[in-house]
Amino acid sequence: MKKKYKNTLFFFAYAGCNNFALLPMMKKLDINAHIEILSLSKKKGCNIKTVEEMVQYYVSEIVSVNSEQMIFWGHSFGGNIAFEVIKSMDKAYQRKIKSLKCFILTSSYPPNRLHKISHFNSKADEMELIVQLKAMSYIKYGFEMDSIKTIVLDRFRNDLMLLEKYIPKFEKAKEYDFPTHLIYGTEDIGIEVDYVSEWEQFIENLTTSKMKGGHFFINQSENLLNIRNIITKYFS
């Protein structure tokens, strides 16, 4: 019999994310909920070639978890995938989507702006990718170690390949039953101010806020605490 959870947080991993690298952050989040990390690191996700397949795979993972309440949290590209998952589930799994209490989007470009990250190229050489990832504070050190370089860059290239083939559909804003929190870092070099209003073309009733830090502001303890407060408010 499937284990039943009261609360489940689904974290949609950013491009290049290794599940294990997320463990310290998730431990420090310290919430009273089951946590599922959605990424292609799992063995079953290895053969996925398109974002559409990725969405369907994530939907199948989500519906297989028996939970009374859910929160979706997507970071960067993970936020866009989470948004596609919501649209997909809204059509096919309306009952399940009703248990979604809140949607948290951190450092995510609006769907119409995803081409902006095309300055990343899956075929770029190692050094070029490392320079750009460092500029985004993806990881501040570690690239000097061959093993870390391989782990991170392989995953990142694979996700970039999916992204390069992805053409987001423009759909008008929809008022969902759950609130959406859109959060950006104050020093994120890729985020422009009007991105908030552009997200409003896709989801209505957004609560927007900024937290100190760059694209990966979620790694900072004080920001993690603020996100924790949002999560616990909806899981109470």
Next chain:
Amino acid sequence: MEKRIIEEKVKKILNDITDNVFNIQNNTSIIFDLNIDSVRILCLLVNLEREFNLSFGTEDLTMDSFETVESLVLAVDQTLNHNT
């Protein structure tokens, strides 16, 4: 492999990646006491895989595996048994 040997090897790896700063005990919290961040946890995994000739899948290790040194030793032990 004996659990005692696994424990010694795990502690040595943890000592190496934390520059021998901590007095590592079985109940030491890996994330909180040793202050392991996202890069160091990847180093830890790579070193564990090399030392024990393993390949960890995300299904083999969970957040609970990183609770303490003892739980990590248990996870390595189980993965070794599972692979043999």
